[in-house]
Amino acid sequence: MLEKVEVGKKVKVLDIEGKEDSIKKLQAMGIRKGKVLEVVQKLGRSIVVKVDHSKIAISKSLAQKIKVQ
Amino acid sequence: MRINVALVGNPNVGKTSLLNHIAGTTLRVGNWAGTTVEKKEGKAFYKGYEIYLVDLPGIYSLEPFSEAEQMARDYLLSQKPDVVVNVLETPNMERDLLLTAELLEMELPTVIALNMLDEARRLGIEVDKEKLSELLGIKVVQTNGRTGEGKRELLEAIVQTYEQKIKPFPLKYSQTLEEYLSKVEGNTKFEKIRKAQEVYGEDFDRLLKDERFAFAHGLFYKVVKKVNQGAFDLTDSLDKLLLHPVFGLFFFLFLMFLMFKIAFDFSAPWMEWLDGFMNNFISPLIVYLLGESLLSRFLSEAVVGGVGFVLTFLPLIASILFILSLLEFSGYLPRVAFLMDGLMHRFGLHGTGFIPLLLGFGCNVPAIMASRIMETKRDKLLVLAMVPFMSCPARLVVFSFFAVLFFPNPALVIFLLYLFGVLVAFLTSFLLQKLVYRGSLHHMILELPPYRLPALKLVLRITWAHVKHFIYRAGTLIFAVSVILWAMLNLPPGISNPKDSVAGHVGRALVPIFKPMGLEDWRITTSLIPAFLAREIVLSSMAVIYSVEEGKKEEFEPRKALQEQGVAFVNALKESFLNLLNPMPKALEVKEEHSQLKSAVKNSMNPAQALAFMVFILLYTSCLGTVAVLQEEGGTKFALLFLAYSFAVAWVSGVIAYKLLSIL
Known part of the structure; x- marks a missing residue:
C-alpha cells in the first residue's frame, strides 16, 4: 500500500481499488496502473507523491487504496 | 463579428496567464451564474473580429467529479463555443491529453495551445507540433503564458479555425469499442458514448477509460521527444523545505x-x-x-x-x-x-x-x-x-x-x-x-x-x-x-x-x-x-x-x-x-x-x-x-x-x- 511507503522511495502502481469519483480523478491526474510514484513527503493525514512531472497531495485514506510494489 | 472562445485545460496549466496576455485590461472576474465557481473572461480584437474568451474551471476530465467538471461540460454542450482552445501544460502532456481526447469526442472546432514552453525546454522536452496537428487535424500553437509568447499565433489559429470551421478528425478507438458505438444513435462521438454508457454500463465504461488513456499515451509517444533528462529542479529542492513537517x-x-x-x-x-x-x-x-x-x-x-x-x-x-x-x-x-x-x-x-x-x-x-x-x-x-x-x-x-x-x-x-x-x-x-x-x-x-x-x-x-x-x-x-x-x-x-x-x-x-x-x-x-x-x-x-x-x-x-x-x-x-x-x-x-x-x-x-x-x-x-x-x-x-x-x-x-x- 502506498500509505506505508517511506519518504524518498519510488514504487510502481500495481492496482487501484474502488470505483468512486476520487479514484477516477486520481487516474485522470496520472496515477494509474503501471506508473512509477515517488513519495515526496508525508504529514499527518496526507502524503505527497510525484508522478511524471507533477506532484499530487492525497489523503492517506485514499493512498490506502493504491496498491504498490 | 464575434467569436466565442472557451479556454479548457487542467488546473495550473496557465490558462489565466494566457487569458491575461490576450485580454489585457478587459479581464474580468466574477462567479458563474448560480454557482460558487469563479469565472474569468475577457476579449481581444484581431483581424476585425471581437474574440470573446471565457476561462472554464481547471479540470482533468469532463467526467463530472465535482461542480467544476459539470460546469465545463454543460458550458461546452449548451453554449457551443465557436472555438475551443485546449490549453496543455507541455511538461505534463501525457496527463493533459486525456482531457484532449474527451474534448475531441465532442467534435467542436478546436485549437491546441501547448503552454509552458519555457518549462518544457528546461526539462528537455520537445514536441513535434506539426505532427500533432497532422494527427488530429487541428491547429496547434506553442505559447508561454508568462511572457505572452505565441499570443498572436494563437489568435491567428482561432480566427482560421473559426473561418474554415476546422474540426478535429473523428477519433478512432479500438474495434471493440467502435462496435459498441455503431449500435447506438448520436450525432457526435460524445453523444454516442453517452448513449452507450447508459446501455452497456460498467463494462463499456471500463473499456472506454482504458481506450482514452491508451490514446493519450500513444499520442504522447508519437509527438514528444525527451532530449535529455531534466537537470536541477528548483521545485523539488524548495519542496524539501516548504513541505517539511516542521520548517x-x-x-x-x-x-x-x-x-x-x-x-x-x-x-x-x-x-x-x-x-x-x-x-x-x-x-x-x-x-x-x-x-x-x-x-x-x-x-x-x-x-x-x-x-x-x-x-x-x-x-x-x-x-x-x-x-x-x-x-x-x-x-x-x-x-x-x-x-x-x-x-x-x-x-x-x-x-x-x-x-x-x-x-x-x-x-x-x-x-x-x-x-x-x-x-x-x-x-x-x-x-x-x-x-x-x-x-x-x-x-x-x-x-x-x-x-x-x-x-x-x-x-x-x-x-x-x-x-x-x-x-x-x-x-x-x-x-x-x-x-x-x-x-x-x-x-x-x-x-x-x-x-x-x-x-x-x-x-x-x-x-x-x-x-x-x-x-x-x-x-x-x-x-x-x-x-x-x-x-x-x-x-x-x-x-x-x-x-x-x-x-x-x-x-x-x-x-x-x-x-x-x-x-x-x-x-x-x-x-x-x-x-x-x-x-x-x-x-x-x-x-x-x-x-x-x-x-x-x-x-x-x-x-x-x-x-x-x-x-x-x-x-x-x-x-x-x-x-x-x-x-x-x-x-x-x-x-x-x-x-x-x-x-x-x-x-x-x-x-x-x-x-x-x-x-x-x-x-x-x-x-x-x-x-x-x-x-x-x-x-x-x-x-x-x-x-x-x-x-x-x-x-x-x-x-x-x-x-x-x-x-x-
Whole structure:
C-alpha cells in the first residue's frame, strides 16, 4: 500500500481499488496502473507523491487504496 | 463579428496567464451564474473580429467529479463555443491529453495551445507540433503564458479555425469499442458514448477509460521527444523545505503573519485617511457650497458617507487579493492545504480553509472574498458560514468600550469573547456538516504545481479586476443600504431628535425582542440600526442618541481644510510604512474614544446587560460589507439565511449570557 511507503522511495502502481469519483480523478491526474510514484513527503493525514512531472497531495485514506510494489 | 472562445485545460496549466496576455485590461472576474465557481473572461480584437474568451474551471476530465467538471461540460454542450482552445501544460502532456481526447469526442472546432514552453525546454522536452496537428487535424500553437509568447499565433489559429470551421478528425478507438458505438444513435462521438454508457454500463465504461488513456499515451509517444533528462529542479529542492513537517509549517505561519501585517496594518492608515477625507473634507465642502438644507445634508451625509464607506474597504481588499493572487500564481497555495490538513481536518475542513478563517480576525470582508481559494463548493460554503464569527477590530472597539466600563479584568472578557466566536464558528460548521453537507469529507486530491515566479502585471490585473468587481456588485449594495439607513435616521424631515425618526420608532418596536437579554432601553435598540453598517458605529450612534456628543460645529474653511488633508495624507503614508516595521499586529490595538458616552452608558446598564450586548454584537452579522460579499460569494439566499441564523444565535447566546450573569 502506498500509505506505508517511506519518504524518498519510488514504487510502481500495481492496482487501484474502488470505483468512486476520487479514484477516477486520481487516474485522470496520472496515477494509474503501471506508473512509477515517488513519495515526496508525508504529514499527518496526507502524503505527497510525484508522478511524471507533477506532484499530487492525497489523503492517506485514499493512498490506502493504491496498491504498490 | 464575434467569436466565442472557451479556454479548457487542467488546473495550473496557465490558462489565466494566457487569458491575461490576450485580454489585457478587459479581464474580468466574477462567479458563474448560480454557482460558487469563479469565472474569468475577457476579449481581444484581431483581424476585425471581437474574440470573446471565457476561462472554464481547471479540470482533468469532463467526467463530472465535482461542480467544476459539470460546469465545463454543460458550458461546452449548451453554449457551443465557436472555438475551443485546449490549453496543455507541455511538461505534463501525457496527463493533459486525456482531457484532449474527451474534448475531441465532442467534435467542436478546436485549437491546441501547448503552454509552458519555457518549462518544457528546461526539462528537455520537445514536441513535434506539426505532427500533432497532422494527427488530429487541428491547429496547434506553442505559447508561454508568462511572457505572452505565441499570443498572436494563437489568435491567428482561432480566427482560421473559426473561418474554415476546422474540426478535429473523428477519433478512432479500438474495434471493440467502435462496435459498441455503431449500435447506438448520436450525432457526435460524445453523444454516442453517452448513449452507450447508459446501455452497456460498467463494462463499456471500463473499456472506454482504458481506450482514452491508451490514446493519450500513444499520442504522447508519437509527438514528444525527451532530449535529455531534466537537470536541477528548483521545485523539488524548495519542496524539501516548504513541505517539511516542521520548517514548512513554521514558514507558512510566518507567511501568514506577514500577510496579516501587510494587509491590515499597511492599509489601516489609508482607510482612516480616506474616511477622514470624505467625512471631514468632502462632506463639509458640500454643505459649505450648497448651504444648510435637507438636500445638502443628504448629499454630504448619505451620499458622501456611503461612497466613502465603500472606498474604505478598497485598500484592504486590494492588498489581500494581491497577496492571495501572489500565493496562487506562485504555486504555493495548494501546499497550504497539505500543511494545514492535519489541523483543519478535525473541523471537517480541508487545509486551505485556514487562510480565510485567519484573515477573518483582520476583517471579515476580504476574508470572505478569500474563500474563493477553497477547492470545493462544500468547503467554500462552510468557510463562508464560519468567517463572520471571527471577531474583527470593529468588534474589538465595542468590546473594549463595554468591557473596560463594566468588568474588573476586561482583557480576559475580551479574550473569552474571541474564543466564543471561534467556538460558534466551529459549531456552525459542525451543524452544517450534520444537516446540510452530509457524508464524510472528500478525500484530498490536489496537484502541487511547480513554483513559478508570478508576473507582477498579471497579479496586479487580477487584483484590479477583483476590486472593480467589488465596487460594481458589493459596492452598490453597500451604498444603497447605507443611504436607506441614513434616511431612517433623518426622516421624517425636520426632526431634531433621533427619538422621532423612523429609526427611533423601529428601535422602540424592537424593545420586546431584546427584553429577554435585559436590553429594555430604546436608545440601545435604536443604536443597533445604524450599526448594521458596521459594528463600531454602535458607539457613535449611541453618543448621538444619548445626546451626549453634540455634532462638532467648526467653521469650515476650504483652503485650510485641504491643507489639513494634505498633512494627514503624508502622515498616513508614514504610518503605513512604520506599521510594517512594528512586529506586533496593529489590528489588535485599541484606541480610547467616546469618554463622555461612558458615564451615560454606565448609568443605564449593568454588567449582565453589557455582556449580553457584547455577545450579541459578536455573533450577529451587523456588518453590511460582510453581508454584501456573502451575497456575492454564496448567493442571495445564503446571505439572507445566514443573517437570520446569526441573529438567532446571537439572541440565544445573549439571553443565556444575561441570565447566567444575573444569577451569579
